[in-house]
Amino acid sequence: MTEKETILTAEGLKKLEVRLEELRSVKRLEVAERIKQAISYGDISENSEYEDAKNEQAFVEGEIISLEKMIRTAKVIDDSNIDTEVVNFGSTVEIYDEEFAEVLTYTLVGSAEADPVKNKISNESPVGAAIVGKRVGDIVEVHVPAGILKYKILTIRR
DSSP: OOOOOEEEEHHHHHHHHHHHHHIIIIIHHHHHHHHHHHHHTSOSTTOHHHHHHHHHHHHHHHHHHHHHHHHHTEEEEOGGGOOSSSOOTTOEEEEEETTTTEEEEEEEEOTTTOBGGGTEEETTSHHHHHHTTOOTTOEEEEEETTEEEEEEEEEEEO
16 A cells, blocks of 8 residues: 655755654653653552653654654655646645635645644645635635635735
8 A cells, every 4th residue: 555645845844854853862762761750659550650651652652653654755845846827735825815805825735734823724725625726817616614715816926
């Protein structure tokens, strides 16, 4: 079975690599020290510090495995190859929200990099999926639980 590609920008890949290194070199050691300290308290069968540390260890190891997979399956989008005629991964798009009469700017990224606070939306999000493949001047309809939102593509850039 082939693994699903993780689509990333070069910046996104670097962030994942930095986070992975931090988990491997710092967080693992911190958790191991917490476990060692909790064991020193004696009976681990009713030791909440030990249980907490073991749970954190499991979480850290799970995150390491997840990051390793994302990095292994990464497909890095080359900014210089981004087509400014059609919305695609890496495109920064200005859209006009017809309901609220405002201009919104989004950068389309893979789900691993999505960060709505920084206006980075996934191609799998409702808005992202609706604008992929569209051109300047196109009007898209986004179906959301509250109804249908309409956006007009104003600009596409790298």
